Amino acid sequence: MEKLHIKEKLHLKESAPGELSIDVANVELLEKASNEGIKTVFDREKDQEPHCSYCVEGVSCRICLMGPCRITKKADRGVCGATGDTMVARGLLRNVSGGAAAHLDHARHAALILLEAAEGKVPYEIKDEKKLRTIAKALGIKGDGKKDLAIKVAKKALEDLGRQEPNETLAWLKMHAPEERIETWRNLGVLPVGGDRTITESMHRTTMGSDADPVNLLLGAIKSALVDGYAGLHMASDIQDILFGTPTPKMSKASFGVIAEDHVNIAVHGHVPILSEKIVEAADRLQKEAKKEGAKGINVVGICCTGNELLMRQGIPIAGNELNSELAIVSGALEAMAVDIQCIYPSVTKVAEGYHTKIITTSPIAKIPGAEHIEFEESRADEVADEIVRKAIKNFKNRDPDKVQIPNITTEAMVGFSVESIVDVLAKISPEDPLKPLVDNIANGNIKGAVAIVGCNNPKVKHDFMHVRIAEDLIKNDILVIATGCAAIAHAKGGLMSPEGYKKAGKGLQAVLKVLGEAAGVEALPPVLHFGSCVDNGRIGVLLKALSDKLGVPIKDLPVAASAPEATTEKALSIGTWAVSLGVTTHVNPLPRITGSAAVTKLLTKDIESLLGAKFIGGSNPHEVAKTLKKHIEEKRKKLGLAA
Numbered sequence: 001m002e003k004l005h006i007k008e009k010l011h012l013k014e015s016a017p018g019e020l021s022i023d024v025a026n027v028e029l030l031e032k033a034s035n036e037g038i039k040t041v042f043d044r045e046k047d048q049e050p051h052c053s054y055c056v057e058g059v060s061c062r063i064c065l066m067g068p069c070r071i072t073k074k075a076d077r078g079v080c081g082a083t084g085d086t087m088v089a090r091g092l093l094r095n096v097s098g099g100a101a102a103h104l105d106h107a108r109h110a111a112l113i114l115l116e117a118a119e120g121k122v123p124y125e126i127k128d129e130k131k132l133r134t135i136a137k138a139l140g141i142k143g144d145g146k147k148d149l150a151i152k153v154a155k156k157a158l159e160d161l162g163r164q165e166p167n168e169t170l171a172w173l174k175m176h177a178p179e180e181r182i183e184t185w186r187n188l189g190v191l192p193v194g195g196d197r198t199i200t201e202s203m204h205r206t207t208m209g210s211d212a213d214p215v216n217l218l219l220g221a222i223k224s225a226l227v228d229g230y231a232g233l234h235m236a237s238d239i240q241d242i243l244f245g246t247p248t249p250k251m252s253k254a255s256f257g258v259i260a261e262d263h264v265n266i267a268v269h270g271h272v273p274i275l276s277e278k279i280v281e282a283a284d285r286l287q288k289e290a291k292k293e294g295a296k297g298i299n300v301v302g303i304c305c306t307g308n309e310l311l312m313r314q315g316i317p318i319a320g321n322e323l324n325s326e327l328a329i330v331s332g333a334l335e336a337m338a339v340d341i342q343c344i345y346p347s348v349t350k351v352a353e354g355y356h357t358k359i360i361t362t363s364p365i366a367k368i369p370g371a372e373h374i375e376f377e378e379s380r381a382d383e384v385a386d387e388i389v390r391k392a393i394k395n396f397k398n399r400d401p402d403k404v405q406i407p408n409i410t411t412e413a414m415v416g417f418s419v420e421s422i423v424d425v426l427a428k429i430s431p432e433d434p435l436k437p438l439v440d441n442i443a444n445g446n447i448k449g450a451v452a453i454v455g456c457n458n459p460k461v462k463h464d465f466m467h468v469r470i471a472e473d474l475i476k477n478d479i480l481v482i483a484t485g486c487a488a489i490a491h492a493k494g495g496l497m498s499p500e501g502y503k504k505a506g507k508g509l510q511a512v513l514k515v516l517g518e519a520a521g522v523e524a525l526p527p528v529l530h531f532g533s534c535v536d537n538g539r540i541g542v543l544l545k546a547l548s549d550k551l552g553v554p555i556k557d558l559p560v561a562a563s564a565p566e567a568t569t570e571k572a573l574s575i576g577t578w579a580v581s582l583g584v585t586t587h588v589n590p591l592p593r594i595t596g597s598a599a600v601t602k603l604l605t606k607d608i609e610s611l612l613g614a615k616f617i618g619g620s621n622p623h624e625v626a627k628t629l630k631k632h633i634e635e636k637r638k639k640l641g642l643a644a
């Protein structure tokens with residue numbers, strides 16, 4: 001194994017592990033990694049410092065071969081004549097479109113599986129017929145039975161992705177977006193025709209010599225974000241619920257302590273439940289084979305969003321979020337890490353060289369040098385899942401006990417909320433009008449408002465620090481937090497989803513959580529509700545629309561906000577832009593690469609509010625951010641005539 005040289009060692013010394021993460025289990029394994037000469041994302045981030053200031057501010061461009069160009073004191077335009085404003089807006093549009101493309105492809109995969117499952121071509125079931133019927137009805141689809149409806153819903157989804165005809169928009173957008181928003185977007189000229197067409201158009205308009213108008217480019221970013229919101233997030237979430245079941249609340253565990261020393265451990269990492277659900281089934285089938293190899297059984301743990309998918313539907317424990325992913329391998333107790341798509345650091349194979357862990361890639365579009373590739377052909381899903389699990393079982397004997405160190409830390413977490421499951425709980429209190437108790441408690445101030453804390457980890461930000469501290473401050477002030485993605489995993493590890501979590505909330509919110517808990521058969525609901533993976537941000541859209549319809553108040557006027565306080569991916573920027581387009585003011589940290597253009601920064605953090613009723617805000621101090629979000633919610637309450 002390659003040893004770190006002195007300079008590299010200094011990086012960890014400069015920032016002691018405890019300064020890099022508030023997750024104590026992560027800190028323990030960071031120290032182990034450092035002692036064993038294993039470089040992780042935390043070291044590599046330091047290697048990249050200082051980041052190029054032109055790139056950080058967005059005033060650089062390498063779209064064509066006349067460049068790369070940057071805006072400097074002596075050059076106020078790129079070779080083609082593009083200004084800094086153009087570069088910044090063009091870069092943001094490309095980022096948002098990149099994020100949207102990832103979610104669109106995810107949704108397409110789910111739609112194809114639904115179609116093929118209904119046609120009997122792949123071994124997947126339709127587990128939630130009720131959801132299928134709800135979605136079919138909302139899409140105006142009539143059909144004879146489950147299979148017929150599933151085929152029609154899947155084809156409608158594929159139609160949305162591929163639509164070319166002008167003067168039409170996404171069926172999923174018409175199903176889930178409020179009328180008021182559709183009108184707003186129509187007036188701005190940003191209603192998308194079809195998913196793929198919008199992404200192609202975005203790539204086209206950002207080539208050299210095409211769209212140079214920053215305002216027009218930002219409108220393009222809104223269009224791409226709408227495609228993400230409806231043909232990405234909502235579509236993927238709806239179809240995955242149909243295939244695998246709509247989540248219901250359940251207890252599970254989070255943090256590295258969920259890795260079991262006496263079991264064959266398989267981590268599933270990535271995004272799509274199509275692989276991970278099958279790994280769980282295969283693990284159940286092959287328990288006996290693991291016992292023959294001397295293990296007590298097979299233990300599947302989740303990482304990142306595919307982990308969230310299993311956590312919310314099956315209660316499969318979650319080992320960690322994005323910045324935990326390499327360190328799960330450093331525990332020395334993972335027999336295999338099976339990955340699908342998105343957010344898988346290519347370095348996992350390098351880290352795994354120091355241990356016995358097999359990294360198994362499965363997607364034809366996400367291969368990693370050094371990994372074993374077992375293509376996940378869905379028609380042979382069970383067979384392939386068995387093959388992956390057997391590889392892990394056979395690898396158990398290769399584990400080096402001297403290298404095993406599993407932090408003895410787990411946190412209890414109540415997870416798996418969906419709009420449907422919340423309505424079910426509320427219906428126990430108010431069967432005739434389930435949303436009434438929620439609305440009443442918002443009106444009387446027990447719940448001041450709600451903030452969605454979403455998105456990634458980023459090694460530029462102390463791991464989990466922003467996610468947890470912002471949430472703690474908000475719940476103390478009776479602001480309910482809803483969480484998805486790596487943020488949700490941070491909250492689960494941080495104890496904010498535990499049965500005791502409600503005690504950290506303000507008195508008003510505590511009272512509501514207790515009443516809801518009683519209805520759900522537990523002492524209290526947690527003050528941070530686990531709403532699933534990144535694509536499940538669509539669920540937040542469903543909840544907002546339901547509240548908006550119930551109150552007769554547009555989403556932009558509701559006492560709500562969003563925050564992606566440790567944002568990393570293009571997907572986070574795309575989701576954030578969708579949230580702002582929906583009328584939800586959204587905090588993003590670190591800021592996207594816009595600060596090199598005063599005009600674009602002003603547009604996104606100020607002027608956009610007059611168009612959409614929401615804007616972006618920045619901020620890297622969690623307590624200040626929480627104060628800003630609280631103030632925003634109080635202002636919205638005042639405008640609604642409610643006591644702040």
Ligand code: SF4
Pocket residue numbers: 061062063064065066067068069078079080081082207208209
């Ligand atoms: S598109 Fe213009 S600004 Fe960008 S690299 Fe080419 S010449 Fe430079």
Ligand code: SF4
Pocket residue numbers: 304305321322342343454455456457484485486487534568569571572
């Ligand atoms: S929250 Fe961000 S880093 Fe985490 S899985 Fe989702 S996109 Fe990836």
